[in-house]
Amino acid sequence: MNEKFYEQLVKGKTDMKKITLIIAALVVVVFAVLLFVPPSFSLLIVIVLLGLAYYFVYPKMRVEYEYLIVNSEFSIDAIYNQAKRKEVFKVDLKELEKMVPAGTPAINNLQAAKTIDAQGYGENLKVYCLVLSQNAQRTKVLITPDEKMLKEMKMWLGVRYSEN
Numbered sequence: 430m431n432e433k434f435y436e437q438l439v440k441g442k443t444d445m446k447k448i449t450l451i452i453a454a455l456v457v458v459v460f461a462v463l464l465f466v467p468p469s470f471s472l473l474i475v476i477v478l479l480g481l482a483y484y485f486v487y488p489k490m491r492v493e494y495e496y497l498i499v500n501s502e503f504s505i506d507a508i509y510n511q512a513k514r515k516e517v518f519k520v521d522l523k524e525l526e527k528m529v530p531a532g533t534p535a536i537n538n539l540q541a542a543k544t545i546d547a548q549g550y551g552e553n554l555k556v557y558c559l560v561l562s563q564n565a566q567r568t569k570v571l572i573t574p575d576e577k578m579l580k581e582m583k584m585w586l587g588v589r590y591s592e593n
Contacts, residue, residue, distance in 0.1 A: 433500050437578045439549030441492035441507070448490060455482050488513060494547045496578055498522075501585050503559075505547045505572070518545050518570055520561055522585035529591045531556040531571055542566045549573040 455478060462474045488510040494517070495506045504519040529536050536558045548556050548571045557579075559570040574582065 433498065433581065435498045435578060435581050437496045437575055438508075439494050439496070439554075439573055440551065441494050441547070442550045443490055443492065448486060451482070451486050455479075494549065494572075496547075496572060496574060498578065498581050503582070505545075505570070507547070517547055520559075522582060524561065524563070525586060526560040526562050526567075527591060528557055528559050528582060528586055531558045533591075536560070536569075539569065540567065543568045545570045547572055 459475050459478060462471050462478070466474060491510050493508045493511070495508060495514075497504045497506070501522045502519070503522050505517045507515045507517050509515070539560065543566065545568065548554070554573040556571055556573050559572065561568045561570070
């Protein structure tokens with residue numbers, strides 16, 4: 430059996446808005462506990478809240494995305510803190526409507542019900558947008574493939590790949 434297989438790991442962006450919002454909410458709750466709860470219980474509650482924040486927030490701070498092509502199937506997994514893995518997106522490349530570089534006029538006016546941002550960050554990375562329509566719902570997926578991943582995807586996409 431001759432299977433095509435290629436994987437790529439990209440360092441993802443940390444969602445600082447979400448983390449800042451969670452930390453701000455935690456600070457407000459800690460101050461409320463310190464003001465309204467008797468001192469004997471407040472320290473215990475604060476320690477429990479900080480423990481919960483560490484358990485739920487810290488693992489989400491560092492994220493990497495793994496792009497994987499097996500034959501014509503493309504999948505994206507998010508790897509949190511190099512410990513937890515979660516499947517973000519999976520599709521057969523034959524079902525994609527099109528793939529274009531992000532920021533091109535063809536994609537700027539495209540309305541999508543759902544956008545999945547699985548792009549890496551760093552210098553000299555080119556962001557591409559995958560467009561998929563399923564069950565009358567359009568999905569846009571933002572990725573940053575390397576040259577070999579791009580070559581593999583172009584092979585399956587054919588004319589549905591465009592540079593503009």
